[in-house]
Amino acid sequence: MLRAALVDAQLARPPRGLWGDAARRLRRNRPAMVGLFCIVLFASAAILAPLIAPYDPYAMNGSSLDAPSLTHLFGTDLLGRDIFSRVLYGAQISLFVGVGAVAIALVIGGALGAIAGGFGGRVDGVIMRTTDVFLSIPSILLAIGIVTALGRGMPQLTLAIAVSYAPTFARLLRGSLLALREADYVVAARTIGASRMRILVRHMLPNALTPLIVQATLVLATAIIDIAGLGFLGLGPTDPRTPEWGTMLVDARRFMQSAPHIVVFIGGAIVISAIGFNLLGDGLRESLDPKLKR
């Protein structure tokens, strides 16, 4: 009866939910775990900066442009400030502004997308044309426009980044909702007379959330890059002494010949954070989409 036992054993495999399945697949996805590691590194640098930074990022702690050493891991900048400490505090700015911007973008874009995709008709048309307008402007230029119009500063920076991503989220959610509208179980819910709102909230939104989560993770990488980009263009925080990565690069660039390591350390910090979110985003996409299972 060995065969019969085998067959039974196979049928008896415990069922797992979508999320459990996804989490299991994600844990097995090595690139995603590397990404998560980078993110943890980045996030703990940001959150623990006040505890682990050896020096005050604003204060002069050494002579100008010291090479990396045990006292100054990453060396010092022109004003003798400890670059390691500044990179840690820079992570804080990137994390807070980046997460803040993506969160705002998710709320604005998500709401617009849900309205457009859930209700359709003229509302949908107006919202979609509006996103078309924003999407027709290259995102860094849109952010430049917003920061120059509102003036420099962290809130403005956050808002600028948020506005340039919100349209993407809106379109993404709307697209998933439209596709779901034709899904059998939604049609089924409609036939048994579930209300429009209930169908949207209970049946459609949870399923449309997956691509949004993936996109938000990937966009965090772009946000970190764009924040630094705006800083590099001189549109970062109001106080030029603020340890923002892009702003720091402007200074570092002037000493490319004599102290190239500064660019490497700051650039490396940006790249590692961005790689982290990109890897995790890709991993999430693979594990959340059962169809991609190979």
Next chain:
Amino acid sequence: MSDQHLLEVRDLVVRFRTHDGAVHAVNGVSFDLAAGEMLGVAGESGCGKSVTNLAIVGLLPKPAGRVEGGSVKLDGRELTTLKEEELRQVRGSEIAMIFQDPMTSLNPVLRIEEQLIETIQAHREVTKEAARTRAIELLTAVGVANPESRLRSYPHEFSGGMRQRVMIAMALALEPRVLIADEPTTALDVTIQAQVLDLLRRLTEERGTATILVTHDLGVLAGMADRVNVMYAGAVIESGTTDDLFANPRHPYTVGLLRSIPRLDGETGGKLVPIEGRPPDLIDAPVGCSFYARCAWRTDRCATETPALLPIDGGKGPIVTSGPTATHVAACFNPVAPAEVAEGRPLPRAEGATR
């Protein structure tokens, strides 16, 4: 058995490597095909029908799928060891294929013309004009109206039935000796199905093309095929002439298959009976009879020993493997008795009776 068959498949074994282990897709399939014969192959999806066919022409998905044993001979020429270029020359020219879904089997961005002409030019040194003339002939032969103008069309401008006609035209373009039609009508409307099958039969008869017609629809085979192979879990489990097999099915799986299809002649009046359970997971190496788990006739022997394909009457004479006198063979230790066929399960026996 003296004379050579057009196509001889012997002990063909195909494995797929996957993340979960090797899938034993085809486990020792053997059959012959004579010139002009139409062989039907029946079985549930995943039973290895299509994989066998792809293996014959060396089109298993790479690198996962591999022929790991056995031989395929076309006119005595071994195909499994041919170089890719030699095999390419066989494909399309000597063995042609028609696939299930005409919606996806034609390239959407190329005109019908290009797809027909490239087929001809892949095997024959002819001018584009000559190939085009031939393409028009072919479209006429498969019943496409206005072939000249339709040549300029793209696949999406055709209906499903018309596309399958184009596929047939393409397959027959080089007068192949063997045609493998893999579920050629499954994706079509019922009325169109009949037309396409008629066409297929007429063209292959006219040209003497030997055909392998794969389908899960036994009704189609009853009206078309000379012989039928029933496949289960990567092996042929019963084979015989269409008449023999339908009149006197002996393998429990064949019986189940026949009982699970609706009959329009209403003769039996019996209920439709599905076969309980699922086909085995082909990741485990097969032990014993592969149908064991679902079989109502199973005995303890079936769990440990794999039955061979043997004549149903236990005759010792030579096994005829093709043609109208082909021997009816089944792979079963405990074949279904004729009286049990209608019942679909073993009849109650007297106490103490053993088999």
Next chain:
Amino acid sequence: MGRYIVRRLIAAIPVLIGLSILLFAYIRILPGDPCVAILGQHRTPEACAALRENLGLDLPLWEQYIRYLTNTLSGDLGASVVNSQPFLAEFLTRFPGTVELTIGALVFALGAGIPLGRLAARKVGGRIDGLITGVSLFGVSIPVFVLGLALVAIFGVILEWLPTQGRIDARARFDATSGLLLIDTLFAGRLDLFVDVVRHLILPSIALGSIPLAIIARITRASVIEVVNEDYVRTARSKGLKEKTVDNRHVMRNAWLPVTTVVGLQAGGLLGGAVLTETVFVWNGVGRWVVDAIQNRDYPIVQSTILVFALIFLVVNLLVDIGYALLNPKIRYQ
């Protein structure tokens, strides 16, 4: 096909109107007295009066908008508050630089991205695939200006192989009619200068092209993998076509479609990235000009640059969509 283009043009109208409203609002939401906000330190009573007149600041808002629209449509895109130069004239002298840079980046991205994507797709899961995936991950994760600075440091400062600043040797004297130096040097018969222009172009193109390269390689890989498993590719093989024919005709003709769309979408990223790349490589194009304008608070320049870049982006995508339709018969005959 003609109907398709017309339909696309009509669909662009609301976007253009929205864009004009957005940019009209841009200058008017600046806090404080518009004259102070816009002119800043360049404020003189005369300049102030001219600005009021030009923007129609004393008129009702909707009339201001109409004026902005008519001005824009007649080619009056405002003027610099710093030197009173009209936008369009200055823009046109700088635009060829940006065109040359973005085309260089695109050539690099396509020229390397498509073969890499095809190569990765052919060896899915293999070592080369992993390497290419890694490179493309790096490409989308490194900011253009960081990559640019790294390229400058390695190839310019350390190895001294390639020039890192400007578009051409500053001492070069020749007749630059079109502003596209690649063409101008050839017409002037100065092959030496042509080579010099190419050498100047290499590093900025790589910096700017790295993101599109990564995205194009990825999408090509995914697209080829998908198409390779299509039934019609199996059909093509079953017909006994040569592997090369299967690859070029059946696989690539279909795999191109999503790649085309992505290339169009990259145009926006390229224009935006040009702003940063030009800054790093001291490249005389629109991007560096707009960065100067940002620093000088020269709002009309920023405003009109955004407008023109958005228009270019829309036109490029229209062209790409037409190209897509030409490649895809299903759309062509709708």
